[in-house]
Amino acid sequence: MRRSILAVCTALAVALSPLAAYSVDDPVQTADAEASAEADVVVPDLEEPALPVDQRFGFTAEPQAPTETAAVVQPGITALPAPQPGAEVYDRPADGVYQVRGGGFGHGIGMSQYGADGAGRAGLTHAQILAFYYPGTVLETRTTGTIRIGLTVDSDGDTRVAHRAGLVVGNAPGGATYPLPSGYSQWRVRTTTAAATGCTLEGLSSSGTWTAVWPTGLTRSCPISFSSPTEGTVDLYLPTGQPRIYRGTLTATHRGTTSLLTVNHLPLQHYLRSVTMAEMPVSFHAQALRAQAVAARTYALRGAGGTAYYDTCDTTACQAYRGRGVRNADGSVTSYEHANSTAAVDATDGQVLTYDFGTGTRQLATTMYSSSTGGHTTAAGAGHGYLRPQPDPYDAVAGNARHSWTAALPAARLEARYGIHRVERVQILRRDGHGQWGGRVLEARVEGYTAGGAYTWATATGDGLQLANPWPGNANGLSSTYFTIVGGDGGTGTVERIAGTDRYATAAEASRAWGAGTGVVYVVNGNDYPDALAAAARAGVYDAPVLLTQRDRIPSETLAAMARLTPARVVVVGGTGSVSDAVATRLRGLTTTNDLTRVGGVDRYDTAAQVASYYPANQSTVYLANGQDFPDALAGAALAGHGQLPLLLTRPDRLSSVTATQLQRLRPREVVVLGGTTAVSDAVARQAATYTTSGTFRRLAGANRYETMERVAAQFPAGRGPAYVASASSFPDALVGAALAGGLRGVPILLTAPERVPLPTATALGRQSPQSIYVLGGPGAVTDSTMDALRAHLR
Structure with missing residues (x-):
């Protein structure tokens, strides 16, 4: 996956969908570690920027962010009610555009990829980088073999490959293979029935017609696998018509329907050559690339995102995997592997991160990562103590434009997203409590009026607010839920x-x-x-x-x-x-x-x-x-x-x-x-x-x-609000x-004497510098005169 190792399952998706700067069919052209084996490989400028594609899926664990709701209309109410206690309150700006200041790109759990680069440039080894971002894990070496990748990019229901010298066909990968006859430019496997025996192997003749061809000995049933002992790769035609090169074996896999799935079987090390380059710019520090390779290997061996047909997929729902490269119309190859990434994969051969989850047996860790933490990581939830919140001093490396950013959040975008005729107020109700401003936004309320003037509101998540104007699809957009709204009240001030x-x-x-x-x-x-x-x-x-x-x-x-x-x-x-x-x-x-x-x-x-x-x-x-x-x-x-x-x-x-x-x-x-x-x-x-x-x-x-x-x-x-005060x-x-x-709020509970504000309480309030203070209990617990004295400590 791009920028993050998915932990438990992709069903628990956080609805982030920033747009890619380029698609898989408009690749970054990079050099190949084995350029001598391919003709006319295009060599790139190594100072390319980080790919602005991030993990779409988060790690949903306790505590959970709320589900967004449709706007609720309350007939008869024509004025905004009082804000919720402790909320950050932001009225609609005069120009209708909320100004936002934030940090990071992605969910902020585990390793920052820019931070890994910064740590490498600061002198940390890849083992030290991993120990920092995944504290409590152990770096160990395990034997690795082959892996099965579900190629969702091949979505047309057939498996179609180019005929090349040395191409052979068989049934299950690793079994007997049979040479394919000449006279055909392409081969495809398709099925018209829900039974595996309905699969047909066909060749495209020089006359442009598809003809069933069954080499003697080949079982007339799926699976049907293509490989090339001489080249070690197979050219797969994508639905766009462009040939994508894959190492290992490509298998047409029957799933009980008339749509086949193409599965790529290859050594894990070869798979990681493509993944590591897809997940991290090759210009990053060598130790950062090694840390990335270990994180990617650990994830792959977990089999996360896999099914009965494959171990993991090729999209950001699993790990970004684009194969060996693409074959251009002139025969040249645009490589999806690079010498720097390959060197990192080879230098860490077999290395994975493990963790004792309390059973006494070390298991593979959930090595989540994102592009940039904005200077502070956040927690992944109970049971994953190695994915803990902590300041990230390495994320502010030169070149990380998303370490801190400014953005705009137009009320019109919120109106369109939440179905509110006119948005008048945003309340941020809950943050995760880790980092500046109280941490990443978990829950908010967007409020306003219907066209008829009735009060209406919707429950929003931090992800929802981000998606109202996401970066990089919008140049002035938000790239994480780690943000605050600039200006406005920010609280009730009382x-x-x-x-x-x-x-x-x-x-x-x-x-x-x-x-x-x-x-x-x-x-x-x-x-x-x-x-x-x-x-x-x-x-x-x-x-x-x-x-x-x-x-x-x-x-x-x-x-x-x-x-x-x-x-x-x-x-x-x-x-x-x-x-x-x-x-x-x-x-x-x-x-x-x-x-x-x-x-x-x-x-x-x-x-x-x-x-x-x-x-x-x-x-x-x-x-x-x-x-x-x-x-x-x-x-x-x-x-x-x-x-x-x-x-x-x-x-x-x-x-x-x-x-x-x-x-x-x-x-x-x-x-x-x-x-x-x-x-x-x-x-x-x-x-x-x-x-x-x-x-x-x-x-x-x-x-x-x-x-x-x-x-x-x-x-x-320091500097978090609101403040909560109770009698000691x-x-x-x-x-x-x-x-x-x-x-809920990620702030301390402050204790006071019933009739006065003790000096330590005043000191704690000064450090917190709240815009609003909430006192728990009635006058019998904290007197009205103490309430008045607390006003002096408002920001």
Whole structure:
């Protein structure tokens, strides 16, 4: 695939479709490593730009971006309603064109190809480049053989090849072959029935007629394979009529219909010669090309995108593969292989990346990559810890015009895409939390009016906004979802409350940041902070809300929130002593799939360990908090949720056996202790560190709960908004807010005293520089005078 290694399956496609600068039938003309074997090979200028074609498919994993919806019309409403809490709000510009600033090209998961070039020029070897972009993987050598490529470019249902000296035919690849008689210029295989025996081999005679020809010994049935022991290649006619040269064998494959599939069988190394050149400009650093070759080889051996008929395909849905080259009308060859790419393939022969997914056996990694990360990679989801978010210092290499860019997003394009007569406002509701501006856009709302003046809106994704004006099809277009809108309000510019009459109502109000059709909702006892800690941290994995309940009764506000959210499933954290079976049964009935999971142990430590058991092994970090008091862990829950990392609980002076067992399974690189030695002793921290791969721990701690919070907040990138503030004196509002802030918005939860803004809180607000502040809870939790004091910290 171009610019990305697809992970799980192409059915989970992100709808990106930037246009190619040239098609496969208008190739870049490049030199061949084996030019002596071909006549008149065209040699190119090696300073060609990176191919502006990117991976169309993303890695859909938790958390998932929403599905775009058609415009919803609300009759009787003729004015824009109040923005959603915490949204970035951008009113329609006077000229009707939103100005956009962004970075990167592609999804930003795994390796940046420009970054690999930059790293190579900075002196990194290909092994070091791969270790940086796929941390935790191991570079090892495996035996490789042949591979089967489904040639979707040959889409006419027949397999048609040129007659060349030495061409032979057989049935299955590797079986007996038979010479083809002279007097024919082309050969084709076609079928008129749904049975393999309906296949016919025909030759094109000098008179221009197709005649059935069956060499003696050849079984009259598909598969039928063409190869050339003398040339090692076969010329395949594409539907356009142009001959494309392929190494190895071309096989007409019957699939139970009257349309045949052409499959190319060839050594993996020969396949990679074409792929590596198609995926990365040959002018890139030699170490970058080697890293590309390893990534492409790893993907190919995974068989991703394959079927029963082939291992992988030839399009960007798999890996870009164009064969050996094309044969021009004058007999010359335009090569799709190059000496630089071939050297990289040969130098890394057999090298692949593997990863221990927790089974104790190393398996092939999912080596995703994109053209440019814009300076920060993003996560691929649970189970792929080596595809983690991190700053990318190498992406800003000279020549990378898409490292940072400006673009235009005309309201007229949004109107056309979302079926809104006049767009008046765009709200960015959710980002992935990694990098500038809060990261890549996941969810937005496009709002406006119908021709009759009624309010209408549509749910948009970051991909959808990009597709409204995509680059390079449009010179002023967007090339990733990593962007911000310049100018406009960008937020409400106010300090507001998210509050209800009690903790249950406040949690329900906070859940309004999520729309209907939420994938999962976490529910915990409103009087039990240890379970709420674990739930708030885990909710960040799914970007899910946390609602509160009583043990034997579901408050009306929680019921109303569940009815509005219509979740697919609900997760109850805590045993029957926290949430009764009767309450759980009723919650199950409020889901759209009748799906409920209860995660609970014999005590708070066991429950936290049970929640952590859902994370895969080989975590980068595990957070460890005091299970007997909540202040230090309040801010930590948002941090754990933001990083999609486990949070475990401990006693101050003793590590419980269930916590130790879970640490042993998780095998983190490090343990981060939340709070000082009175919360978690050094002895406990050192014991926990024995289960890490580095043998180390570090503390996030201050002299009091506010200073600890400030140190935790400093782990988030600066300059993100909005800010969420909750009382440090009680847990419910802060933990409900932790799921909203850390999980959904990618910002810290900040703690304040009820009657004042402590200095550490002011410092954290200054670092965050928000345009809007949301306070969790009513005046009993945070007074009105404190609300007024918070206004001084708005940007």
